[in-house]
Every structure is written in structure tokens, then in C-alpha cells.
């Protein structure tokens with residue numbers, strides 16, 4: 538039993554349907570043995586089908602949330618999700634640098650599964666300049682990798698290799714930093730994520746699971762990594778095993794998603810598949 542659970546905070550948007558954003562992140566932390574905290578960087582009006590509105594807090598209030606939390610609670614890892622605007626990105630980066638926050642996992646959320654845009658174009662440069670320097674790991678999907686690198690989104694494994702290498706160059710070169718390039722948007726039945734630290738390229742293959750319930754897969758994966766990194770830190774291949782475990786948790790959560798009946802669009806994954814069992818809750 539883990540007697541000293543890590544404290545992990547999500548700084549992200551709220552998706553009221555609970556499939557993505559801060560609510561999904563907290564479920565993931567809880568399922569994986571971490572104590573979950575949440576800081577709201579954006580409110581959305583959203584269901585499993587569409588995002589119908591976004592409301593961004595004043596950056597000063599975001600700053601107050603971060604400062605107040607960090608003043609009291611030892612934070613062992615941070616998951617960054619939808620940040621929305623350049624001001625919110627800048628404020629988040631500045632406060633994380635101030636607190637020297639460990640294990641910052643930056644999911645550079647730009648577009649929702651429904652196709653709605655979640656990050657202002659003007660915020661991309663700020664993300665590159667201010668947020669990547671404080672990130673321990675970035676977890677872009679293929680279109681986000683294209684935007685960050687200002688190239689066409691990769692759609693083959695060979696192109697993914699090249700992108701992962703170039704993404705690593707956007708992170709500080711002198712210390713341990715990781716790229717997790719997600720292949721969920723690859724065509725075909727086999728999908729591969731790439732994990733790269735500037736030295737070793739690790740292929741993480743999976744069979745595509747046929748499911749409509751993929752709302753929040755990206756949020757869930759990055760949160761799972763943030764929950765597990767502090768629990769695996771200090772062990773040999775700690776980062777690699779945290780990412781492998783996070784992916785197998787996500788794959789089980791996608792497989793079990795059919796047990797839930799949530800909405801008419803892309804439904805959520807089943808974060809508590811291991812706790813509820815196959816029969817309960819049906």
C-alpha cells in the first residue's frame with residue numbers, strides 16, 4: 538500500500554460532462570493512488586457532442602489559485618491541460634517557474650475531440666517560449682505536434698520519429714526532459730506513441746480499440762502519467778514505467794467505457810473500471 542500518496546494538481550479547463558479536463562484528471566489521479574487537486578484555468582459549456590462556450594478567469598485570479606495552493610500543499614506533480622489564452626499560459630508558466638514545480642506534464646490541448654478550438658492562435662508562441670521551459674514532459678497529439686513545429690501534422694511513424702526529435706529540441710537541452718508524441722490520430726488499426734528523452738526513442742504500440750468513447754483520452758493519459766511519475770521517480774527507467782503503466786490504465790479504461798451510458802456523442806472512458814468491477818453500476 539502506498540502510505541505517502543503524492544499530491545498532484547491539474548491546471549486545466551472544466552468539462553461539465555466529466556469526460557475531459559479537470560474533472561477527468563481528478564478521477565484519474567484518484568484511480569492511480571494520487572491525491573488530486575484542481576485549478577480552473579477555463580470554464581467550458583460542453584457535453585459529449587460539442588463545446589458551446591468558453592469562459593476564461595482573469596489571469597490574476599488564476600495566479601491567486603496557484604499561489605494559494607502552492608503556499609499550503611506540497612505539490613509532487615502538475616498536469617497542464619486547456620489553458621486557452623496567451624495570458625493564462627504566461628501566468629501559469631511564471632508561477633510554476635517561481636515555485637520550481639516538479640514533474641510538470643504539459644498536454645498542449647488545442648482542439649477538442651468534437652473539433653472545437655480550445656487554444657487561441659496567439660497563445661501557441663507563448664506556450665513554446667514560456668511553458669515548455671518549465672515542462673518535464675510534453676504530450677502533444679499529431680496535429681498539436683504539427684502546430685508546435687509549424688509543419689504539416691505527421692501521419693506516418695517515420696514522420697513521427699522526426700517530429701519527436703524536433704519537439705525535444707523545444708525543451709531545455711541540458712536537463713532531463715521527455716516528449717510523449719501520441720499516435721491516436723494515425724490511420725489504421727495499429728497506433729504507436731513515441732517516448733523520447735533526446736537519447737532513447739521508445740515505441741509504444743497498441744491495437745486501436747473500436748470505440749466511440751474516446752472523449753478525454755488525451756487528458757486521461759497525461760493525468761495518469763502525472764499521477765505515476767512521483768510514484769516511480771528514483772527507480773531505474775522510472776519515467777518509462779510510469780508512461781507504460783499510464784497507457785495500460787488508459788487502454789483498460791477505453792475497453793471498459795461501454796459499461797457507462799453518458800451522452801450521445803464521444804462518451805468518456807471508464808476511469809474506475811478496476812474499482813467498480815464489470816457488473817457494478819450497470
Ligand SMILES: Nc1ncnc2c1ncn2[C@@H]1O[C@H](COP(=O)(O)OP(=O)(O)OP(=O)(O)O)[C@@H](O)[C@H]1O
Nearest residue numbers: 650678719720721722745746752753754755756758
Ligand atoms: N481507439 C483507441 N484505441 C487505443 N488507444 C487509443 C485510441 N485512441 C487513442 N488512443 C491512445 O490514447 C492516447 C491519447 O491519444 P490521442 O492521440 O487520441 O490524444 P488526444 O488527441 O490528445 O486526445 P483528446 O482528443 O482526448 O485530447 C494515446 O496513448 C493513444 O495512443
Ligand SMILES: [Mg+2]
Nearest residue numbers: 646678755756
Ligand atoms: Mg488532447
